[in-house]
Amino acid sequence: MLQISGITKKFGKKVALHNTSLTLDKGIIGLLGPNGAGKTTFLRLLSTFYVSDSGDITLNELSWSKDTEKIRKTIGYLPQQTGVFPSLKAREYLEYMGILRGMDSGQLSKEIPSVLKEVNLEEKADHLIGSFSGGMKQRLGIAQAILHQPSLLLVDEPTAGLDPEERIRFRNLIKRLGKNRLIILSTHITEDVAMTCDQALLMKAGAIEQFSSIQEIISLAKGQVWALETDLSTYETIKSNTNILITQTSILEENIIALRYIATEPIYPKAKIAVPVLEEGYMVWLNKK
Numbered sequence: 001m002l003q004i005s006g007i008t009k010k011f012g013k014k015v016a017l018h019n020t021s022l023t024l025d026k027g028i029i030g031l032l033g034p035n036g037a038g039k040t041t042f043l044r045l046l047s048t049f050y051v052s053d054s055g056d057i058t059l060n061e062l063s064w065s066k067d068t069e070k071i072r073k074t075i076g077y078l079p080q081q082t083g084v085f086p087s088l089k090a091r092e093y094l095e096y097m098g099i100l101r102g103m104d105s106g107q108l109s110k111e112i113p114s115v116l117k118e119v120n121l122e123e124k125a126d127h128l129i130g131s132f133s134g135g136m137k138q139r140l141g142i143a144q145a146i147l148h149q150p151s152l153l154l155v156d157e158p159t160a161g162l163d164p165e166e167r168i169r170f171r172n173l174i175k176r177l178g179k180n181r182l183i184i185l186s187t188h189i190t191e192d193v194a195m196t197c198d199q200a201l202l203m204k205a206g207a208i209e210q211f212s213s214i215q216e217i218i219s220l221a222k223g224q225v226w227a228l229e230t231d232l233s234t235y236e237t238i239k240s241n242t243n244i245l246i247t248q249t250s251i252l253e254e255n256i257i258a259l260r261y262i263a264t265e266p267i268y269p270k271a272k273i274a275v276p277v278l279e280e281g282y283m284v285w286l287n288k289k
């Protein structure tokens with residue numbers, strides 16, 4: 001059980017994380033928020049890289065402020081910029097990361113093949129990292145993060161820049177790993193959360209709101225999402241209406257556009273009420289005053 005009690009982080013006068021208290025148990029928790037919301041700051045606090053200005057965090061009775069060394073052994077972290085070394089082989093990189101964590105050669109020779117298997121890189125163990133695709137580098141990043149079998153895994157915007165196939169493969173890996181540990185997955189991609197997470201934390205301007213299910217977020221947009229097929233000139237008018245937030249568009253045929261939008265009223269008589277998706281619930285939450 002991860003217990004976060006009243007933590008705050010400031011950079012000068014900027015409050016990057018406001019007095020935050022949360023309890024998280026098991027599974028995959030999405031941390032969703034726009035750029036600058038404070039997601040990386042929150043993960044760096046959880047990783048022990050930053051120390052909070054107030055409050056504390058505990059995991060199964062161990063405290064971030066009092067038991068920092070022990071806590072580090074129970075955390076795996078894949079930062080946004082991994083900076084994996086191109087001239088090392090995958091196995092050498094994992095040995096290096098393991099040694100930095102204080103693992104001995106017996107542990108390394110047991111764990112390295114096992115984590116490489118887990119992230120589907122067994123056959124690439126002796127290949128140079130410089131030859132890896134973005135997705136392979138991210139999977140290797142996960143391998144180093146789980147090398148010491150942590151019970152809390154922190155992953156910061158892992159799918160940014162991955163192609164669709166690699167993104168799906170990465171999500172499947174996270175789903176597998178989430179079966180027996182707590183994972184916090186930071187992202188600004190709603191689909192990552194919709195496809196992977198059991199619960200989500202929504203974050204804006206340093207404040208976090210906890211939702212116990214993805215459906216709870218989707219429900220925020222219930223009765224406010226409309227689907228409409230219209231011509232180009234009406235579409236241009238809709239785009240300039242500040243009471244309307246367009247969430248999806250597709251061109252059906254020349255001069256006909258299908259769109260979905262969020263508004264408290266249908267506004268256009270031909271608009272039909274639509275079943276919201278996570279992105280729309282999240283947009284409603286983001287635009288709440």
Ligand SMILES: Nc1ncnc2c1ncn2[C@@H]1O[C@H](COP(=O)(O)OP(=O)(O)OP(=O)(O)O)[C@@H](O)[C@H]1O
Pocket residue numbers: 011014015016033034035036037038039040041042188
């Ligand atoms: N080391 C720092 N010094 C000063 N300000 C910082 C520092 N780190 C973060 N901030 C500020 O704190 C706020 C939160 O930043 P943070 O990087 O945590 O957001 P984020 O949600 O991870 O954004 P992104 O998705 O762009 O990575 C931003 O306003 C940022 O400018």
